[in-house]
Amino acid sequence: MAGSTHTVTNQPPPLTGYDAYSADLALASAVERHLAPELRDEVRAELAALGRTCGSAQVQEWGALANANPPRLRTHDRYGHRVDEVEFHPSWHRLLGKGVSAGLTAAWTRPGGHVRRAAAFLLWTQVEAGNGCPLSMTHAAVPALRADPGLAAEWEPRLTSRVYDRELRPAGLKAGALFGMAMTEKQGGSDVRAGTTAAEPLAEPGTYALRGHKWFCSAPMSDGFLVLARAPRGLTCFLVPRVLADGARNVFLIQRLKDKLGNRSNASAEVEFDGTWARRVGEEGRGVPTIxxxxxxxxxxxxxxSAGLMRQAVAQAVHHCTYRKAFGGRLVDQPLMRNVLADLAVESEAATTLALRLAAARDDGGERERALLRIAVPAAKYWVTKRCAPLAVEASECLGGNGYVEESGMPRLVRESPLNSVWEGAGNVQALDVVRVLRREPGALDAYLREVGLARGADHRLDAAIRSLLTGLADLEGVEGRARRLTERLALVLQGSLLVRFAPPEVADAFCASRLGGDGGAAFGTLPSTLDLASVVDRARPRL
Known part of the structure; x- marks a missing residue:
């Protein structure tokens, strides 16, 4: 029976049926800024098409279904044969196929490839973050494989292909392939040099038999994996194919799948090698520099x-508050809520602007840009990924009790938000990496200071933050104990310099006042009330 006690009113419409790319002014302007003029029309059309896909109700439903139906491990077939396969919901394969066809593994083959791929990855994360893992691993395997030109020639065309081929068969028979990675072990964690997996040379040059385990293996249904193991001359990088050239399954024993806080659509596995066939990548004993x-x-x-998750959280919060009324007016017009939304929007734009600048440095490839990446990537990884979780929680609160309900999609963002801070080295690993760069690679700091120096004189709070940073860098004695604080300041000053140069004045003003000038609190929603917060919020609003 239909209820007749009330009429449903004052509920925002679903945030569907829109172009997630064109509605993200910070992202779209960053892409235009970093692309050559002759590429802009092509890339704008390409990303707008992907943005409409991301904003469609059907694709958003695929993301929800993939997350609600986690993968299942099938160790044996009905006859008792060991198969070690992971079964996924059909929505997972639909999403992964779309990601591959959108070029999320093809950055290395196109002009402006890293910027256009970065924007696409940021968009696609907003639909469903789990399938970003195999897409990221496959994309990232290319530069590592180039340590062996023969392997690169064999695998790179498949890794950069826009064809998603999910079948387990020899790579030579596939139109496209995906890659995973297995580095950490139970006893080592981030200390990969503590690994005990052994690699015994075989008769064929460059081939080995692996024996040991990996505590975390990303994307276990991939066609190949980069693995660290101990060869006679030390820790070495290896390529482990899932299926051998003759069609036989390689020994790849999946012990169990991880039961994770978030990222539930994606399989992360514990695996064991027992005579597993592998090809060496790079020189023996040079495993870490290779991988x-x-x-x-x-x-x-x-x-x-993380920038993608932040953008989606902000978009949902601003959208809700634009349509929801309370206390005689729209939530978005209430001064305190406007302050919260503006603060969230500033954080999101700072993350997006920094991420696209780093992607542009990848495209450039020059010596100075490579040096900048060496210090800016770990600093950005440290800071942006750490800001994601509190932002997601605050954004969900903007929806009130609705933000705590699964149907809103906000709990999924909250559960996903800590992952990138842990993956590929947690906060301490990133901060210590920054310290190592400061001590060993003076060219990296010089490239960083040249970059932030481009904004000198444009904002007195940024100038003061640069001076304070230089004071902290002048004495690296005992720096490890304050490495987190130093890394945070490096990231904030870099974000501030980029926003002062490229963002609207109201966004740069809010960032410099609160993040660099000390005129903001620890919680979101503490921006100075004298700022133009309405314009900041309006810039972040997704337009249907």
Whole structure:
């Protein structure tokens, strides 16, 4: 029977049927800024089409279904044969297929590829973050494989393909392939040099048999994996194919899947190797320098993924408050709520602007830009990923009790928000990496200071923050104990310099006042009330 006690009113319409790219002014302007003029029309059309896909009700439903139906491990077939396969909901395959066809693994093959791919990855994360893992791993494997030109020639065309081929068969028979990664072990965690997995040379040059375990294996249904193991000359990087050239399954024993807080659509596994066939990548004993190219790319994806989650959380919050009325007016017009939304919007824009600047440095590839990435990527990875969780929680609160209900989608964002801070090295790992760069690579700090120096004189609070940072950098004695604080300041000053140069004045003013000038509190919603907060919120509003 239909209820007749009341009429449903004062509820916002669903945030569907819109172009998530064109509605994100911070992202769209960053893409235009970092692309060559002759590419802009093509890329604008490409990303707008993806934005409409991301904003469609059907694709959003795929994301919800993939998350609500986690993968299942099937170790044996009905006859008792070991198969070690992971079964996914059909929506997972639909999403992964869309991601591959959108070029999320093809940055290395196109002009402006890293900027256009970064924007697409940021958009696609907003639909469903779990399938970003195999897309990120596959994208990031390319520079690591280039340590062996023969392997790169064999695998790179498949990894950068726009064809999603989900079947387990020899890579030579596939039109497209995906990659995973397995580095950490039970006893080591982030200390990958504590790994005990052994690699015994075989008769064929460059081939080995692996024996050991990996505590975390990303995307276990991939076609190949980059794995660290101990060869006779030390820790070495290996390529482990899932299926051998003759069609036989490689020994790849999936012990169990991780039961994770978030990222539930994606499979993360514990695996064991027992005579597993592998090809060496790079030189023996040079495993970490070889695989670090992959880690650097995935760390940037952590920044992009967090920026995408932040943008979606802000879009949902601003959208809700635009349509929801309370206390005689729209929520978005209430001074205190406007302050909260503006603060969230500033954080989101700062993350997006920084992430796209780093992607542009990848495209440039020059010596100075590479040096900038060496210090800016771990600093950005540290700071942006840490800001994601409190932002997601605050944004869900903007929806009131509705934000605590699964149907709103906000709890999924909250559960997802801490992941990128942990993945590819938690906060301490990133901060210590920054310290190592400061001590060993003076060219990286020089590139950083040149970058932030481009905004000198434009805002007195930024100038003061740069001076304070230089004072902190002058004495690195005992720096490890304050490495987090130093890394935070590096990231904030870089974000401030970019916003002062490229963002609307009201956004840059709010950032510098609250993040650099000390005129803001620890919680969101504490911006100075004298700022133009209405314009900041309006810029962040997704337009249907």
């Amino acid at each position: 670090i190219e992959m880690v650097a790319a995935t760390r940037l994806d952590c920044v992009l993924g």
